[in-house]
Amino acid sequence: MAMTILFIGGTGQISYPCVEDAVAQGHKVSIYNRGKRPDALPRGVTAITGDLAGPEYADLAKTRYDVVCQFIAFTPDQVTRDIALFAGQCGQYIFISSASVYQKPARHYVITEETPAINPYWPYSQAKIACEALLTGSAGLPWTIVRPSHTVRTGLPIMMGDSDIMARRMIEGQPTIVAGDGHTPWTLTRSVDLAVPFVRLFGKAAALNDIFHITNDRAHIWDDIQNAIARLLGVEANIVHVPTDTLIRYNPEWSGPLLGDKAWTAIFDNSKIKSVVGDFSCAESLDEILAEPIKYLKQRLAASRPPLGDADTLIDRICAAQSALG
Incomplete structure (x- = not known):
């Protein structure tokens, strides 16, 4: 059944393929944003x-x-405003949260929606947790919370820092950093794969006032991810493994993306979302997962390569110190 859908956002990393799929399913779609993204909207x-x-x-x-x-609300005050605005004025309010809200480190090797939402390391995740709490405690607004994990479309997956700088360093034969020993399993999901079950949530009575994550069923270790990026760029990765605690001492701002997210194993059970929207599949091979991000990277590098700067100085300093340990 065709529905009227409003995307707040709609041209971002995750939301754009969701808009495309919603249109393909026959829904009447509107988007609200600042109109600054270059992607052409579907007809x-x-x-x-x-x-x-x-x-x-x-x-x-x-x-x-x-x-x-709602794809672009990140703070409790924004969600508070939405609750007041849309209560009684829409059939379903879907809030895009994050799988980074889950307990760090998780106490079970497979993450389900029952895993506690506790993240003491990352203000971004803590704000998402607070937003979720406002929704679960609200009245008059039928809500659904969706928690994507690491979802890729235009940007390359790295553990911290600027992915274009990392790619440029790879191409130039310079070392790049992976936190830990590089063997931590990590889940990558293409945005286009997430879009299918996401759109199927629309209008589902079983999805109201409930929480779902949507991720790939397959994980890859970080070394394999970085080596695949290098191979697709036609080079060989020069990976330097550095303990997470050491990296944070060099740059405290990395505490959030590392201890609050990517330093831990992330393997997800998707049985809950599949019980509501039906089965779905995601690309499993790294070549397929990385194809679109590599395409966008090459377009950006052809237009302008990131210049050498403070990030390179810091990475070189860390790699030299770590390599000196033998």
Whole structure:
């Protein structure tokens, strides 16, 4: 059944393929954002230009959408505003959270939706947890919370820092860093694969007032991910393994993305989302997973390579110190 769908965001890393799939399924789709992304919208999508903090945002509730998909709210005050605005004004409010909210480190080797949402390391994840708490405690707004894990489309998957700088260093034969011993299993999901079960959540009574993660069933170790990136770039990776604690001493800002996320094993049980939307499949080979990010990377590098800078100086310093240990 065709529904009216509002994407708040709609042109981002995850949301754009979801818009494409929603249109393909016959839904009437509108997007609300600042209109600054270059991607052409699928035919038939209505673009509404505005800012999340702008006064025009309140006008969105005047159209009673069947589903509102909130991709760009990251703080409790933004979700508080949405609850007040859309309560009684939409059939389903889908909030995009993050699988990084899960307990770090998880106490079971497979993460389910029952894994506690406790992340003492990353303010980003803590804000998402607070947003979720507001929704679960709200009344009058039928909500669904979706927790994507590491989802790729335009950016390369790395553990910390700027992925374009990492790729440029690989191409130039310079060392790159992997935290730990490189054998930590990590789950990568293509945005286009996530879009299929995500859109199937629309209008599902069983999805209301519940939480789901959507991820690949297959994980890869970090060394394999980095070696595959190098191979697809036509070079050989020069990986330097550095303990996570050491990296954070060099740069405390890495505490969030490492201790709060990528330093830990991330393997997910997707049986809950499949019980509601049916089975779905995700690309499993790294060549297929990385094909789109590599394409976008090459386009960016052809236009402008990131210059040498402070990030290179820091990486070189860390790699030299670690290599001196033998």
